[in-house]
Amino acid sequence: MSDHTYSTALAWTGSTGAGYRDYDRDHTLGLGGANHLVASADAAFRGDSRLPNPEQLLVAAASSCQLLSFLAVAAFAGIDVVAYDDDATGRMPQGDSPMRITEIELRPMIRVRGADAANVAALVERAHEECYIANSLSGTVRVTPRIEVVS
Structure with missing residues (x-):
């Protein structure tokens, strides 16, 4: 029996040039096919509390x-x-x-x-x-x- 493998894709664009406090934490998770989920960091880590982390x-x-x-x-x-x-x-x-x-x-x-x-x-x-x-x-x-x- 062969191993099961699970693949995802992640995409983020932005800039961390202004330091920790100022970059966007939102990113897109690709879960195969047309299934995408927009996620962020936990609000405690400066993410968007409206999005999953x-x-x-x-x-x-x-x-x-x-x-x-x-x-x-x-x-x-x-x-x-x-x-x-x-x-x-x-x-x-x-x-x-x-x-x-x-x-x-x-x-x-x-x-x-x-x-x-x-x-x-x-x-x-x-x-x-x-x-x-x-x-x-x-x-x-x-x-x-x-x-x-x-x-």
Whole structure:
């Protein structure tokens, strides 16, 4: 089996000639084909708070990977997942060197039809163990699910 590779493209133009405070942080991320995302730095680093930043994208990647891993293991287990919402946060302490996201907490609200909540919780953990993004990070990724069984 060959390696999987993932490519993106990034484009920025501007000038840093006036120093740190004065250059534009906005840039375009190409995600393949016609898929482009305009991003910036975090507002704390003089970016545009209206645009996504790399730190948010990292947290979003962890959240998305957990969702997709969970849906796969649930489907294989015959669990009917009817809704999945996640409010995820990442923490990057100031003063740590090197600066990095040290912790991501995923808090999915998972609604399943006619399943045992304990079995679903076990599948959440299995999905976490299989999540490529979480396995690629040096920081801690915690999953704190809430599970609701609906009829």
